[in-house]
Amino acid sequence: MARERSWWGWGWADEAVHGAGLADLAARVAPFLPVDGDIAPVPDLAAVSLPPPRVRPPDSLAHLCTSRTRERAAHTYGKAYRDVVRTLRGDLATAPDLVARPGDEAEVAAILDWAGSTGVAVVPYGGGTSVVGGVELRDRARPWVSLDTGRLDGVVEIDAVSLAARVRAGTYGPAIEDGLRPHGLTLRHFPQSFEFSTLGGWIATRAGGHYATGYTHIDDLVQAVRAVTPIGVAQSARVPSSAAGPAPDRLWLGSEGTLGVVTEAWVRVRRRPRFTARATMTFTEYDDAVAATRDVAQSGLGPANCRLLDPTESALGAGVADGTSRLLLAFESADAPVDAALARATDIGQAHSGRSTSEETAREWRGSFLRAPYLRDGLARLGVVVETFETACTWSAFPALHAAVIQSVVSAGPAFAACRFTHVYPDGPAPYYTVYAAGRRGAEVEIWDGIKARVSEAILAQGGTITHHHAVGRDHRPWYDRERPEPFAVALRAAKAALDPYGILNPGVLIDP
C-alpha cells in the first residue's frame, strides 16, 4: 500500500506525533510554556462537511477534476502553523470547489481557458507545502480550482555532457533524485520540504536549497523554464547564461502562480559528491560565532553547509544546554578531497575563539530538522503556538535586526525564539527563526498573526527582506508591498494584466488587479 500523505498536517500521515509522543512533547514544553493538558482532536474526515462546489467543469475536463471531500480538504490550505490550526478547528469553508489534475500542457491550457471564460480562480498547487498562504483563496465569494501539478511528473531527459536534466514541474524531490541517481547525477536541492514539494513549486517560490553558500536558491539551478500562461506557452532558451535583455526565467522565478503554470524546466545537475568533510564548532559567545561565520562566508571557501545555531537553537535542536552556539560546517566535491578547505574554515573559527567539537550535536540537529514540522503539528494540537519565519540582511544590519526580532517575540508574553543561519553570503546571513509562544484555545491564529506582524515590522525596519526563501504568498503581502520598489510593482501589475487578462491566476498573491 502506498504511504499516505497527511490531509491535515505535515508530511506522511504515519509520522504524525500522537499518543505517548504527544504526552512526551507536552512534558518537554511545560517548563517553558503553559500547556493546558488538552489535545485538539484531528477532525474526522467522514464528518467534515464542505460547502457544495459552486462550479461544474465542462464535460471535456470533468475527468481531470474531483470534488471529493478529502481532496478538497487537503487542498484548502498550505502547511503553515495557521493552516494546521484552522484545519484542526474544522475551518474549511474556503475549500476549493474543485481539484484539477492535468496530465499534460494541453490540459493545463484547457483548464486556464475554461477558467478565463467563467472567472473561476485557478491556484497552482505543487506539493502544497506553502507556509505563507500561497495555495489558498481568501476571497470567499469566488469559486476556485486548485490546479495540482502532481501528474506532470518525471525526469524526462538528461544531457549528461552538459550536466542538465529536463524535469516536469510536478516531480517531487525524491523522484527527481531517483531519476538522476542511475546517471551518477544529483540536483542537490534539499529544502526542508524536499520530500513533499515539487520542482515547479520551488521555481514559483524561489526555494532555498542545500547549499549554504554560492548557488543557494533554485534560481541558480534553473537553466530554462517552460510555463503555460493564459495567452500561450513560454519556453526560454536552454543556455548557460545570457545578456539578451532582462532574464526571462527571472519572471517565473518567484511568480507564485500569478503569471502562469510552470510545467517543466531544464535544471543544472551535478555529479554526486565523492568527497565530504564535516566539522562542528562551539562558541561561548554568539557574537564570536557570528563573526566567524561571516569570515567563512567571505573567505571564498564555499562550504556546502555553514549553519550557525544560536544558543536557543542549539538547546532545542541539538541538545546543547550550556548556552553555547554551534557552527555546522561541511564541504563536498565530486572531484577532489575537501579536507584542506575544511581545515582552513576551522582555522577561521578558531581565530574567533571557536573550538572543534563532536559531530554528535550536528547529527542530532539534522534529525530534529527533519522532524521539526511533525513536532510543530503536535505542539499545535497541544495548544502551543509554534512557527518559523526567515529573512536575509547585511552583516552590518544583523545585530540590530536580531535584537529587534527577539525583542518583538519575547514582548508578546510567554514566548521565545531560536535562530539559525540557513544560508550565508559574503554580504550577509539568512537568519531563520523558530518561535514558541503560549497559545489560547481558539485564539492561536490571532496570537500568531500578532507576533508575525510585530516581527515583520522589525525586519523591515532593520533592513531585512520579508522572505529569504519562503516566498510572499498572502501572509507576507503587506510587508512585501512596502519592500518592493513601487515602479517594479507598476511593471509587475502591467505584466500580470497582459499575461493573465482575466485575472484568474492565484488572485491576491503579489499583486492586486
Added chain:
Amino acid sequence: MARERSWWGWGWADEAVHGAGLADLAARVAPFLPVDGDIAPVPDLAAVSLPPPRVRPPDSLAHLCTSRTRERAAHTYGKAYRDVVRTLRGDLATAPDLVARPGDEAEVAAILDWAGSTGVAVVPYGGGTSVVGGVELRDRARPWVSLDTGRLDGVVEIDAVSLAARVRAGTYGPAIEDGLRPHGLTLRHFPQSFEFSTLGGWIATRAGGHYATGYTHIDDLVQAVRAVTPIGVAQSARVPSSAAGPAPDRLWLGSEGTLGVVTEAWVRVRRRPRFTARATMTFTEYDDAVAATRDVAQSGLGPANCRLLDPTESALGAGVADGTSRLLLAFESADAPVDAALARATDIGQAHSGRSTSEETAREWRGSFLRAPYLRDGLARLGVVVETFETACTWSAFPALHAAVIQSVVSAGPAFAACRFTHVYPDGPAPYYTVYAAGRRGAEVEIWDGIKARVSEAILAQGGTITHHHAVGRDHRPWYDRERPEPFAVALRAAKAALDPYGILNPGVLIDP
C-alpha cells in the same frame, strides 16, 4: 592636461594606431586578406557638419545640455566596428540633437519629464562602448537627447563589514577601483571595456566581467539598484538574497535604457586577492582542449580565469603558430593559497593530453586583449572588416555550433574567425569570436552586416543565445525577438508601457511600442 578620449574610435585618442603602426598592421594582415593600401583618414572635426539641433531644452535645463559638434559627434554611435566605419565615412547625420549631462537624480527626472512632454527620445549613455548599436537612434525623424551619466559618479559609501559599496552609475571602471583600493577592497569586474565603461552601463547591459566561472556577470555583483523612471524612482532593498516575488533588480539588469536610467547601485565587493596561481596549458587537439575546459568548469574548482584560445586565437593573439590551442588558467583568493586548486586543474588538463607551458603566451595574449580594439580601428582604416561577436551554449551543443559559425564566416569569401571562451559554466561555454574579412571601400558595413546575419542565424539554429555579454541593442533585435519567449515579450512590452508611458526611453531597443 587630462588625457583625451577618441571621438571617432576606441578608447584614448593617443593610443590609436597611426603612421608606421598602420603600415606594420597592413604588412601583418596582407598574407591573409587583401589590403588595398589606402588608409581612410579620420575626419577633421572642424570640417564635420551636423544637422542643426531640432530641439531646444527649457531654460531650466539648458545648463545641462550641449549641442557642440564634438559632443554630438562623439555621442552619435557606440564603439562597434560599424560605428567606427560610419564615423570615418563622416556619416553622422543621426547625431543626437543634444547631449545632456545631469548631475543628480532630480536633473535626470527633469530631463525625462521634459522629454515626455515633447516626445523627444532619450538614450541613456554610460561610457558609450556599446558594440551592438545600443546608444544611437536610427529613427531619423525623431529628435533625441543622449543622456550622458558621466557626472553621476563616485564611490559614495562603503560597508566594509558586509563587503558592499554604493557607487553612482556614471562611475568608470578605474574610478570604482580607485575608490575601493584605499579600503583594501575591489569589485574585480573587468570587462574588456573596463577603462571606458561605467557601472550603470554594465548593469543596463548585463556586462560580463573578470571571473570566468561563478559570478561572471555584473548581475551577481549587484546588491541593490536605484533607477529613475518616467513614473518615479525605484530603489530595491539592500539584502544579500531574497525570495520576495520576482527579483526587482533583474528587471533593470539588461534593460538597456528602455525602462529607466540607473543612477546608482550597491555592489558586492571583496578583499583584494593576496594569493594567485596561474598556468597555461597547450593542447594539440582542440577537441581535447574543449573537453579539458569542460571538466575544469564542472569540477567545482572555480578558477578566476579559464580562457581557452583556439588555434587561430592562439596564433593571432598569443603568437603561437603551431596549430595548438592554449588554456589560460588562474586562481585567486584573498584568504588562502590556491596552488592546490591550480594543481588539480592542471591534472585535469593533463588527463586530456594537455601540457603545461610557459606563461609567455598568456602574457602576450593579455597584452593583445587590451590592444585589440585599437588594432580593430586601425584595420578599419585599412579597409579590413574586423569585428567580434559572442554567444553561450551548452557543452553538448558547442561542437555543432562552433562548426556552423566558422562555416558561415569562411563561406563569406576571404574571411576567417578566431575563437576563445571568455567564460565557462558547468553547463556550457561562452565562445567569443573575432572575425577578419576582406573589405571593400564603402561597403564595409554591408559586408559585416551580411556576415553578422549569417553567424546569428547559425547561432540561433544551433541553440546559442544571441549574446552572452554584449547585450541586444539594435543590432541583435531580429534574433533576440526570436530567442525571447513570446509571453515574456508581452510582459516586457506591458512593463515598458507602464514605466515609460510616453515611449521616450531608447526607442527601438528590446521592444517596439
